[in-house]
Amino acid sequence: MSERTTTRGACLCGAVTLELTTDAGTVMVHCHCAMCRKTAGGSFATWIDVPAADARINGELRAFRSSPDVARSFCAGCGTAVSWQRDGEPIITIHAGLVDGDPGCRPRAHIWTEHKAPWVTITDGLPAYPRSRF
Numbered sequence: 001m002s003e004r005t006t007t008r009g010a011c012l013c014g015a016v017t018l019e020l021t022t023d024a025g026t027v028m029v030h031c032h033c034a035m036c037r038k039t040a041g042g043s044f045a046t047w048i049d050v051p052a053a054d055a056r057i058n059g060e061l062r063a064f065r066s067s068p069d070v071a072r073s074f075c076a077g078c079g080t081a082v083s084w085q086r087d088g089e090p091i092i093t094i095h096a097g098l099v100d101g102d103p104g105c106r107p108r109a110h111i112w113t114e115h116k117a118p119w120v121t122i123t124d125g126l127p128a129y130p131r132s133r134f
C-alpha cells in the first residue's frame, strides 16, 4: 500500500477549490485529444483519475457536454477547466493543473497522440498511445 496524500487545488480566481486524495498508484496521463487540448487551452491536458469520493470539489461549476455521456466542468467565474466525468462512472478526471501541491503520482503515459498538436514532440520517454487508455 503506498502512502495516501491529500492535496489542495483551486481554479484561477479561487472560487472553485478542490481536495484530492491520491497515492503513487493514482492514474495520471497526458491527453493529446482535441477536446482536452481545447478545454485546457494548452498543447495537451494532464489528468488525474480518482474515485469520485476522493475528489471534494467546492464552488460554483458550469458544465459542458463534449459527448452525449461526458460532462466537462469549469469554474462559473473564471472559466478554468476543472474535471470531466462520464455519466454513471465512479471515476472523476481532474485537470492536474489545478493542483497546488504534490499529489504523489506522476504521468505514466501520453494518450490520443494521433491528435497530437504538430508542434509537440514527446521527449520524456513515457509510453505513447495513438488512442485511448493503455
Ligand SMILES: [Zn+2]
Residues within 6 Å of the ligand: 011, 012, 013, 014, 015, 016, 075, 076, 077, 078, 079, 080
Ligand atoms: Zn474560478
Ligand SMILES: [Zn+2]
Residues within 6 Å of the ligand: 031, 032, 033, 034, 035, 036, 037, 112
Ligand atoms: Zn482527451
